[in-house]
Amino acid sequence: MRSFYRACLLYTNFAKIFEAMVYLTRVEHFNAAHKLFNPAWSAQKNEDVFGKCANENWHGHNYELYVTVKGQPDPETGFVLDVKKLSEIIKEQVLEKLDHLNLNVDVDFMEGKMCSTENLAIAIWEQLEQLLPGSVQLHCVKLYETPRIFVEYYGK
């Protein structure tokens, strides 16, 4: 009888693990130049709105990127997603296209967009979403522009 209860308990614990929604985050970083400049506006209006961020010759940041996916741990591996795989997707789709580059000039997926941290987070989401395996969902892209300024995007 005791072993029956033990089996039930074991089953319940396993069931909890398989139903559990777990959020997995990978942290990466890149350095880039940018400026905040709306080409439809005069230089004066750009300076009025964006201040020193509109400096013609660019400035730059150390960006810290937190990518969070959610899913249920795989029964065989215990992983939501192999974090090495997540790291490789971020490296290929984001870091190699942004790191040590100029966001306004060098990055195809930022073309025609204002290079604010908000827009960059949305663009990074779009870069990643299409390549993640179906077993997980992208939950959040959190992007630090400086240690004191960051944005979060949840996909809508």
Added chain:
Amino acid sequence: MYMNKKVAVFRKEHFNAAHRLYNAKWDDATNFRIFGKCSNPHYHGHNYELEVKVTGEPQADTGFVMDMKVLSDLIQQYVVERFDHKNLNLDTVEFKHLNPTAENIAVVIYDLLRPHVNEKHDLQIRLYETPRNFVEYPV
């Protein structure tokens, strides 16, 4: 009264700037071989974190080595206003002909601040180019 005891005080400030590592005497291929992606022609950038260390004896009347507000104002005036949200290669006279490596930036900052800090005090600069790369001058 703590006379004759040396104390170091630190002030942290920060600035954001674009730069590229580039030696004008070398061709592009050599620059790329030595400096890698840091020589990207369209620049990249950093959040520089600056720590300024002043060492001396606390003054008898105030207990201060140096008033930290004064130190903060000096760093703002001579360093942050000069470099913040600028392109170090294009927008500053200091790096017109000097490669803006973290090492060279630290030496330049020391030279900018040294005349304004009491000569009895030691001055040291620690500059973080990224959270993982930093330099100190003098050592």
